[in-house]
Amino acid sequence: MNALRQALQEWYKAQQRDLPWRHTQDPYFIWLSEIILQQTRVDQGLPYYLKFTKAFPTVQDLANAEQQEVLNLWQGLGYYSRGRNLHATAQQITLEHNGAFPKTYQDLLKLKGVGPYTAAAIASFAYNLPHAVVDGNVFRVLSRYFGVDLAINSPEGKRQFEALAGELLDQHSPAQHNQAIMEFGALQCKPVSPNCSVCPVQETCMALLSNKVSQLPIKIKTVKVRKRFFVYHILTNGQNELAFSKRGPKDIWEGLYEFPLTEFATLDDMLDYLGGKQIIGERFQHVLTHQKIEAYFIKTTPKENFNSNYLMLDLKALTDHPIPRLIDKFLIAHSGELF
Ligand code: SF4
Numbered sequence: 446m447n448a449l450r451q452a453l454q455e456w457y458k459a460q461q462r463d464l465p466w467r468h469t470q471d472p473y474f475i476w477l478s479e480i481i482l483q484q485t486r487v488d489q490g491l492p493y494y495l496k497f498t499k500a501f502p503t504v505q506d507l508a509n510a511e512q513q514e515v516l517n518l519w520q521g522l523g524y525y526s527r528g529r530n531l532h533a534t535a536q537q538i539t540l541e542h543n544g545a546f547p548k549t550y551q552d553l554l555k556l557k558g559v560g561p562y563t564a565a566a567i568a569s570f571a572y573n574l575p576h577a578v579v580d581g582n583v584f585r586v587l588s589r590y591f592g593v594d595l596a597i598n599s600p601e602g603k604r605q606f607e608a609l610a611g612e613l614l615d616q617h618s619p620a621q622h623n624q625a626i627m628e629f630g631a632l633q634c635k636p637v638s639p640n641c642s643v644c645p646v647q648e649t650c651m652a653l654l655s656n657k658v659s660q661l662p663i664k665i666k667t668v669k670v671r672k673r674f675f676v677y678h679i680l681t682n683g684q685n686e687l688a689f690s691k692r693g694p695k696d697i698w699e700g701l702y703e704f705p706l707t708e709f710a711t712l713d714d715m716l717d718y719l720g721g722k723q724i725i726g727e728r729f730q731h732v733l734t735h736q737k738i739e740a741y742f743i744k745t746t747p748k749e750n751f752n753s754n755y756l757m758l759d760l761k762a763l764t765d766h767p768i769p770r771l772i773d774k775f776l777i778a779h780s781g782e783l784f
Pocket residue numbers: 586589590633634635639640641642644645646647650651652653658
């Protein structure tokens with residue numbers, strides 16, 4: 446334990462990346478970086494962090510913003526529920542905590558969208574409290590170094606890895622320790638092709654000694670992918686405007702704008718419906734974490750599909766109306782064929 450703890454910190458001092466959220470102890474900036482970086486690579490998340498901190502320098506500024514403004518800035522990061530939670534949590538902090546972030550791990554956990562990982566990250570980075578972070582990087586380092594072959598997404602596995610992370614935590618400098626183990630997982634003990642040949646703990650790493658590096662960590666595959674079949678209607682009013690509608694709650698892309706949609710239960714149903722219709726472009730496939738969408742875009746006349754609730758928008762107006770990545774991909778490829 447001691448050897449690994451020390452090696453991690455020495456390695457971190459020499460190898461760490463210079464990232465803006467590492468120069469602050471402000472819980473608001475730390476929370477912002479953690480929410481942006483969930484399921485997002487650092488190089489992709491960094492410009493978003495800079496945009497958000499510039500647009501909303503305090504948690505009150507974020508709380509006072511319109512949700513649309515927040516979603517517009519979030520556009521391109523995916524997982525829009527995180528963008529909405531970010532806004533809702535800022536309002537919760539402003540209303541329930543007078544604009545000050547909670548100062549304990551337990552109180553941080555009560556915030557919307559803040560789970561054990563994010564609470565431990567804020568508690569340690571902002572307040573130097575001794576809470577170990579356990580994210581994908583930490584699971585991987587612990588599993589390999591200690592040769593633990595319990596599934597990281599099983600209840601028993603989670604319990605044991607959390608206990609191990611807690612035991613390894615440097616109680617005197619938890620912030621630096623947490624940064625070090627996560628950075629070590631991200632840069633050195635990478636998921637694929639870890640740098641074992643130049644690793645400072647290669648002589649005591651159980652996975653390397655037993656030739657199991659590529660087998661660890663173990664994860665049970667549980668994700669069931671739901672298939673969906675979308676036909677989008679390209680409906681114009683003759684004045685360079687297209688019909689859009691806003692997606693409702695309890696489904697993907699809540700609050701985003703899309704063309705009028707007809708959804709089908711099966712691929713065959715969709716293909717039957719498309720017979721004789723004027724299709725623009727090819728079939729689009731869009732993969733989300735738990736869903737796979739097959740989509741077509743067709744030209745439709747107001748007579749075939751009209752609803753007075755549609756919003757008629759010029760394409761230029763889309764900068765103020767966030768759209769799903771699927772619609773964006775279609776417009777990039779076929780915006781010249783719509784009118
Ligand atoms: S030796 Fe390889 S597997 Fe073991 S901790 Fe180092 S990088 Fe990871």
